[in-house]
Amino acid sequence: MRHVAVIGSGPAGYYTAEACQKVFGEGVRVDIIDRLPVPFGLIRTGVAPDHQSIKGVSRRYAAVALTDTVRFVGNVTIGQDVSIDELRTLYDAVVLATGAPHDRALDVPGATLPGVVGSAAFVGWYNGHPDYAELAPPLDGPGAVVIGNGNVAIDVARILAKSEAEFGASDIVGHALTALQDAHIDTITILGRRGPHQIAMTPKELGELGELERAVPIVDPGDLPRTEFDAALDPGQRKSVTHLRNFAVAQGSDKPIRIVFDFFAMPVAIEGDGKVERVVVERTALDSDGNASGTGERYELPASLVVSCIGYRTPPIEGVPYDDRSGRFANEDGRVLPGLYAVGWARRGPTGTIGTNRPDGFAIAEKIAADLGEGSDKQGRAGLDALLAGRGVDVVTFRDWQKIEAAEIAAARTGAPREKFTSVEAMLAAKNP
Incomplete structure (x- = not known):
């Protein structure tokens, strides 16, 4: 079994997870980790609210998230709840898909x-x-x-x-x-x-x-x-x-x-x-x-x-090489350090469309496959679950997100698809009604 952690649940993260499914089949487990309790990153909070047709791509990501090989791990902050070094110890590959939110x-x-x-x-x-x-x-x-x-x-x-x-x-x-x-x-x-x-x-x-x-x-x-x-x-x-x-x-x-x-x-x-x-x-x-x-x-x-509106930068993460001039992680074709990769805007800077992230994700998945070789003794999600439980982190799963989404839909004004919760506290409360 191969264990992959993807940091960031936006388009780059989900396309990378989907690519890992295609490359490794049933022999992979992908954990998509996000600071927020809600997934989809740029699709939820970056795409204009009056461009609902673009936001529809989240249905594709949901289909990926509901498989046995991929899971969403929300409400987990890198550097606070778990470090990159700890993730590299637990997973065969860690992929930075944090976008460029600054x-x-x-x-x-x-x-x-x-x-x-x-x-x-x-x-x-x-x-x-x-x-x-x-x-x-x-x-x-x-x-x-x-x-x-x-x-x-x-x-x-x-x-x-x-x-x-x-x-x-x-x-x-x-x-x-x-x-x-x-x-x-x-x-x-x-x-x-x-x-x-x-x-x-x-x-x-x-x-x-x-x-x-x-x-x-x-x-x-x-x-x-x-x-x-x-x-x-x-x-x-x-x-x-x-x-x-x-x-x-x-x-x-x-x-x-x-x-x-x-x-x-x-x-x-x-x-x-x-x-x-x-x-x-x-x-x-x-x-x-x-x-x-x-x-x-x-x-x-x-x-x-x-x-x-003059551009964006990827925020640095302690211990990860960073290209300050370009405002992204330092990498060579997506490789940052052994077992550590970058994809999407975190790799190339804020260029391209949402769809550009799909071939980017597949390219990284193929690099991971080429670098891993045979066999793995990493703990993967079992190790992460034990670590987060020991630290009292309230992890949000994709099923939890579906409860949050249902509450947002129920609260929508007439004609609108949803009324989003705008605080983490409200999101967490909605998953435990």
Whole structure:
């Protein structure tokens, strides 16, 4: 029997478990360990609440979790309840699938003022992550500035702009829904250092902005390159730029909220008297390689809220080699140390889609098989269970999670799939009604 521990129950973790099932068959036992009592990581607390079709992939992970070869071990904190070294002693392979849940720092003066939040925190707040349930972002407006030109920035802008009715079938948590409907933000500015041809926004997400009930996207026609230059773009990027061109044409609207794309613009300071009041922005120009640099022309944007969507980092774990520059675990094709591996964003950094993690998981499972050879004398889950029981850890199983989920579904507002518990204490109480 081979024993594998996977740290993290998001897409990378479950795809790795599924791959181990395919590679080893019945001869493997995989324990998926997570700090939270609830599984699915990014699917639960990262994917936008109004993108329920994407969240549907969790059904695939549930099918994996309900087999005899895989189990969920929730409410277990690495470094507190059990160490990586202890896991390496108990398991043939330990796979780090912790993702990249921390925000990359915004390095401008004033970035620590109240009202400046990272996208991980803001997204966690409206998705019900226990770490961010008490965030209470200032939504008293009238302006919000979103820094970044990727899909996360689009998600943040869309969530800020949606009406209550548009959230009807979503699983946005109640505290966020109430706060957003009481907000007074009428201008959401999306800042990007470079131009329309350099955005990392996909057509679907951009297209959704043009369909909002109470908000209109605004693009300055002068920021758009000449149409003939679009031919050099890949098809997806060309569709995204086409959306921007359509936004530039359809400027007139009496909708109360404006989503302004401010291209060739970078924040250089955030100012205010004890809280965010304005963002100082500098115009940029691109060199022949597409790199942006400041032109010296500056202006100010009024804002009570600044959301930084500039990337993520994997948090270090004591005793695990770390690449500080890249913000991920140091590894060679997924191998970190003997018997220790990294997968997903923890391996490659925050790039790729949810589906990218599937081939990544299979590649790691094959490396584990190649490295293990024959035979094993490790204790695996029996050893972990004895260790955690001795330390009084209240372990949450997948069956426990199903009880928590049932309680969330029962508490849902009309039309919504669930009302998430936003504290660990509430989650644990729900598994023992």
